[in-house]
Amino acid sequence: MKILSIHEGHDPNVSFLTEDTLVHIEQERISRIKHLHNNKSKKVIEKLIKDFDFDVIVSSMTENKDDVKIYTEFEDEYIPQNKQIYISHHLAHAAYVYYTRPEKIDKCDILAYDGWGMETDRYFYNESKKLIDTSTFGLGLLWELFSLRFFNKMHQEGKIMGMVAYGVFNKSIYKKYEDALNILQKLKITTDVNIVNEAKEVLKNIYYIYKVEDIAHTLQKFSENKTIEYLKKVKSSKTLLISGGIGLNGYINQKINSLYDEVYISPATSDSGVSVGGALLVANKRLPKPAYIGRQQNITENTLGIIKQLNLTHKKFNYDYIADKIIQGKIIALYQGHSESGPRALGNRSILADPRSGVVKEYINKYIKHREWYRPYAPAILEEEVSNWFEDLTTSPYMLKIAKYKKGKGELVAGVCHKDYTGRVQSVSKNDNLKLYLLIETFFKRTGIPILLNTSFNIQEPIVDTPVDALRTFAKSNLDLLILEDYIIEKNNDRFIISNS
Known part of the structure; x- marks a missing residue:
């Protein structure tokens, strides 16, 4: 069964589900406008409906079925009544967390x-x-x-x-x-x-x-x-x-x-995940790994063409090299695989840094993210180390729990320790994100700290979604190094150094 699930309103998103695949698209990742409202995703939906023969189309906007019209302007032409299913908004929320546990x-x-x-x-x-x-x-x-x-x-x-x-x-x-x-x-x-x-x-x-x-x-x-x-x-x-x-x-x-x-x-707990809940409920299908279900775009000839316009120097990629750069104070962007579902960057579209100094937090807030001085950053920590560093916490894979540091620990990671000695924790396991895990593990071996500062890879706009988004954001920012799938792109004065892994 092929299912298209639609959420309108703020944070519009769509999910399409087949027997073995679910892809979740948040409209803001395409439009590059945060918290988009209402029918701004109409063109995306119309194209999906035209190009794919969906068996069912699900909508989940309000609690009252009588209020629901699925894109009425082309409803009769593209969406036969016998293909439409309505699910109440809060039922879709409930289904999302139930089916993604x-x-x-x-x-x-x-x-x-x-x-x-x-x-x-x-x-x-x-x-x-x-x-x-x-x-x-x-x-x-x-x-x-x-x-x-x-x-x-x-x-x-x-x-x-x-x-x-x-x-x-x-x-x-x-x-x-x-x-x-x-x-x-x-x-x-x-x-x-x-x-x-x-x-x-x-x-x-x-x-x-x-x-x-x-x-x-x-x-x-x-x-x-x-x-x-x-x-x-x-x-x-x-x-x-x-x-x-x-x-x-x-x-x-x-x-x-x-x-x-x-x-x-679950990671897309806000309205950004409602379409996922609608699709899973209709299919009665579980999705035990809901974090990385956004779009994946490989490095194309177009992307390589952009890179080739830059001055390139090749180095052999390894985790020690990246860890050394972080220890030297460099700010790293990491782009890999499918984009994260929901508002938290969990290592596929992330900015990473050394957490040991509060200066790095001030620098990122002022010179990279251009946001308020008081806003904290998240500690991404090896899952097996969580209980050694935080009170009353063993796991927090989606950065959705704020926990107190244990006595004497917060001072060691001032860049990710808020004023009240808390951190919005992301616990990282090998099964969830191998590359991020190995990078933190390498940093841990070098420094004795099993944590990296993690924040979303974006600057005053939605999280980057495509390789071109990543290159554009990197080029205009004060970021020092970009890991782009199997490439390392490094700034060297006004030049870029590209390393193929």
Whole structure:
């Protein structure tokens, strides 16, 4: 069966599934525009529908089937009614995390919750797979209101989380968030402007009275407490699966560990993975390795043509050479294989650096990523070393848990240790990403540190997707070296040195 699954709205994406392959395409990787909205992916969908004879086409935008029209402008011509299947948005979220857990599980709780939705922002399934709650939570909307107020646009929750460590808890702010949440939980439709405005009015004064970092810190603590309170009421299993945008909040995910034996979140937990959930649900098919299911583009003659225009010098590639460059303070970009699914770069589209000095973090923020000074970077750590470095953590393969460093460890890796002595951890195994694992292992043998700084390979735009994206971003940046599949491209003053491995 050939299935095309479509997600519209913000972060539009499509997945196409055959008997043995699933490919997931996030529209922003093609358009090069972050958090694209609505029908900007129409041309991609139209071409797919024209070129491939899909058996089923799945849509999962809202909770109300009557609201759904799959590209109505060409629906009759390209999509016969008998091929269309509608799945509710939060069911697709739940299906995504359920079908992508590494091992099949019969009994688990599933929490699908995000910023907002058309009718609700939350589904909760108990261990009997029964949907027991669809009430509005409202937490995600509080983060969206913060994002709009301070950054004048949505989807800036990552920046807010970066502030958390610099603030302190404030009871008065906490009380205001209590009042605002009580108002938002009246919502039947989360686009009810009157109720949202009522909540905004409650919060209005805090933005003028208190420091922004204290508001961020208190909102984080409030969100953790409310999530724990809710889960204590509905918990029915020892395992919890989380999906939805708030699943990107690593502080909350780590806190929940105290309630469950296992807390699992898949890499594209935001709306960027909704089309994957829709496809897997319709096919009733598991995908135990969901991290690297984006597009893969080999080095073509066109790419080689671009490279040949540069001055080239060949060296034999080896991990020791790359590790030496990192130890010398060079900033490395790594491009290989299929692109990552979701917002975290996990070693196929990554920027890597020596984590031992805080100076490297400041340099990357200011001169490479051109972003806020306070934002932290992730420690990519050998999986077997996680428990030696972090408290209450054994694995975090998708960089979705924020854990405390053990005493005396954070100081050794100042480049990936946030102000509150935490790190947004990526545990790396040989099975998940061999090249990244061997590179960290080589660095470990040289330095005694089983960690590299890891951040996404992008500069003020979506993560690079193609070899040409990688070359373009590398050429205009202050990056020192690019590993491009089987090539090493190195800057040497105004020249490039290409090494073929």
